[in-house]
Amino acid sequence: MAASEVINTGSQVWKKLKKMGVNWTTVRRIMSVVLFLLAWTILVQFTGHFHQIPKPMDVFAALFQLKPGVIFVEILRSLLRVLGGFFIGLAIGFPLGVAIGYSRIANYLFFPAVEVVRPIPPIAWIPLTVLFFINVESQIVFLTFYGAFFPIVYNTMGGISEVDIRLPRAAMSFGINRMGMLWKIILPAAMPQIFTGMKVAIGITWLMVVAAEMIASKGGLGYWVWYHHTVMEYPMVILGMGIIGLCGALCSLAIDAIGNHFMKWRNIF
Amino acid sequence: MKNQNHTMLAPVDGFDFEFQKKPLLSKIVSLKTVLNTLSILSIFVIWGALVNFGVYRFVLIPGPAEVAEWGMEWVRSSQFWIDTSLSTLRVLGGFVSAALVAIPLGLMIGWNKIFSDLTFPTLEILRPIPGIAYIPLAILFFPWEEASVAFICFVGAFFPILLNTITGVRLIDRDYFRAARCLGSRPRDIFWHIVVPGALPSISTGAALGMGIAWMAVVAGEMISGKWGLGYRIWEAYTLIRYPLIIDGMIAIGILGFGSSAIIRSITLRLIPWRKSITESLDESITK
Numbered sequence: 194m195a196a197s198e199v200i201n202t203g204s205q206v207w208k209k210l211k212k213m214g215v216n217w218t219t220v221r222r223i224m225s226v227v228l229f230l231l232a233w234t235i236l237v238q239f240t241g242h243f244h245q246i247p248k249p250m251d252v253f254a255a256l257f258q259l260k261p262g263v264i265f266v267e268i269l270r271s272l273l274r275v276l277g278g279f280f281i282g283l284a285i286g287f288p289l290g291v292a293i294g295y296s297r298i299a300n301y302l303f304f305p306a307v308e309v310v311r312p313i314p315p316i317a318w319i320p321l322t323v324l325f326f327i328n329v330e331s332q333i334v335f336l337t338f339y340g341a342f343f344p345i346v347y348n349t350m351g352g353i354s355e356v357d358i359r360l361p362r363a364a365m366s367f368g369i370n371r372m373g374m375l376w377k378i379i380l381p382a383a384m385p386q387i388f389t390g391m392k393v394a395i396g397i398t399w400l401m402v403v404a405a406e407m408i409a410s411k412g413g414l415g416y417w418v419w420y421h422h423t424v425m426e427y428p429m430v431i432l433g434m435g436i437i438g439l440c441g442a443l444c445s446l447a448i449d450a451i452g453n454h455f456m457k458w459r460n461i462f
Numbered sequence: 463m464k465n466q467n468h469t470m471l472a473p474v475d476g477f478d479f480e481f482q483k484k485p486l487l488s489k490i491v492s493l494k495t496v497l498n499t500l501s502i503l504s505i506f507v508i509w510g511a512l513v514n515f516g517v518y519r520f521v522l523i524p525g526p527a528e529v530a531e532w533g534m535e536w537v538r539s540s541q542f543w544i545d546t547s548l549s550t551l552r553v554l555g556g557f558v559s560a561a562l563v564a565i566p567l568g569l570m571i572g573w574n575k576i577f578s579d580l581t582f583p584t585l586e587i588l589r590p591i592p593g594i595a596y597i598p599l600a601i602l603f604f605p606w607e608e609a610s611v612a613f614i615c616f617v618g619a620f621f622p623i624l625l626n627t628i629t630g631v632r633l634i635d636r637d638y639f640r641a642a643r644c645l646g647s648r649p650r651d652i653f654w655h656i657v658v659p660g661a662l663p664s665i666s667t668g669a670a671l672g673m674g675i676a677w678m679a680v681v682a683g684e685m686i687s688g689k690w691g692l693g694y695r696i697w698e699a700y701t702l703i704r705y706p707l708i709i710d711g712m713i714a715i716g717i718l719g720f721g722s723s724a725i726i727r728s729i730t731l732r733l734i735p736w737r738k739s740i741t742e743s744l745d746e747s748i749t750k
Contacts, residue, residue, distance in 0.1 A: 445590070
């Protein structure tokens with residue numbers, strides 16, 4: 194192993210780094226990103242086909258040309274659309290998922306209808322949405338809502354149907370009523386999967402907001418990327434993609450944090 | 463793992479719940495079919511009623527009868543078949559190339575710690591960027607339009623397959639590796655006899671999920687850059703005010719997406735005959 198050689202030859206630097214909490218895993222992880230950037234630069238530099246793609250350095254330089262005011266307005270616009278669609282999807286999808294998962298009659302009544310509509314991808318709804326809603330904001334919010342709706346319904350439903358049967362049985366033998374069973378037993382037990390569904394949903398809402406903004410051209414990060422594509426400022430395009438990815442990752446982390454807050458019991462064991 | 467145990471036990475374990483309902487069983491079966499038909503019929507009835515009475519802007523939306531009429535005509539035309547086959551080919555191209563890259567990569571990342579450290583952080587950085595955001599770059603990079611649409615599908619299908627493959631490998635019981643090593647297996651044997659079959663159920667989940675996202679991506683790609691294909695057709699139907707065709711196109715995309723996921727599930731089921739109960743868990747994890 195190379196690690197032992199390095200230490201044996203007496204390189205004090207490594208020992209110091211190790212004391213600071215650096216080990217081979219972190220080195221390799223950093224190497225991964227460095228190698229990626231290096232490969233990207235080399236490909237762009239020496240391959241004819243890639244020459245139009247901006248280099249990492251160009252993208253980094255473009256970072257300083259950003260006007261913070263402008264980009265924050267765009268981020269805020271997209272974020273509001275995402276959150277609007279997400280919360281409407283949660284407000285409708287969560288009760289529906291609970292009903293389908295918990296009640297037999299509701300399952301028979303609603304599940305086939307949901308199952309018939311589900312295979313149509315949200316992006317295919319764009320023309321119909323543009324036709325139906327006059328207001329651009331409501332168009333985009335409807336599309337993000339539609340993207341968030343199905344993952345939330347299906348994961349809520351799936352979470353409830355996969356609850357360990359021994360838990361409701363134990364509660365039943367303690368004489369719990371139907372509402373208590375739902376709130377105290379079923380929902381907490383299904384919560385991990387409900388939060389998984391919410392995480393998937395927020396990912397799809399970010400995808401939808403980008404697609405909708407590219408077509409609607411009423412501001413937002415999707416439009417920002419598309420605009421810089423049309424004016425051939427490709428470093429900005431890649432920067433925009435990075436910002437979209439960062440926002441999506443932060444939203445997903447936020448849902449994780451909220452989930453951990455509500456599911457503190459998971460840390461006990 | 464806990465859930466799988468649960469589904470395995472279900473027939474034995476869940477029987478006392480069934481027991482209470484048994485006298486009503488015949489009644490419930492008929493009730494189920496009645497409510498299910500009612501449920502599907504209600505979509506068309508509500509849609510038709512909203513259009514018929516012109517609630518809000520539903521006047522603009524074509525009704526079920528109109529959609530059916532246009533649909534019949536569209537299916538008979540050669541345009542429909544060209545659109546369908548082109549979209550399917552693009553999805554297939556993106557999906558197959560994504561599977562060919564993501565499955566070996568995922569197996570290696572799940573199996574080898576050093577390889578994982580060297581590649582996974584970069585992929586983790588790229589993952590949150592939605593496939594749609596790659597459209598401008600794809601247009602720039604691929605001079606050939608077909609390739610750029612297929613590339614969008616590739617990006618869409620890649621990450622679900624990759625992540626599910628990695629989880630699949632990491633969920634394999636450690637005892638299998640220890641047992642194989644005790645019996646003197648070479649790393650190559652461990653890879654082919656433990657890692658690959660152990661990850662297969664999870665890979666199939668990822669593939670079905672990736673297929674769904676590839677269909678979504680192809681529609682977006684065709685809407686923005688394309689001359690043929692179902693996504694382009696529904697956008698054209700909107701611009702040419704042939705509104706019933708929009709809904710026909712949506713239905714066609716829905717059926718194709720659903721069909722291709724079903725085909726993937728049946729293929730992968732044949733590859734993993736030792737996990738019969740996977741059908742149920744697959745259905746649920748499609749949305750995960």
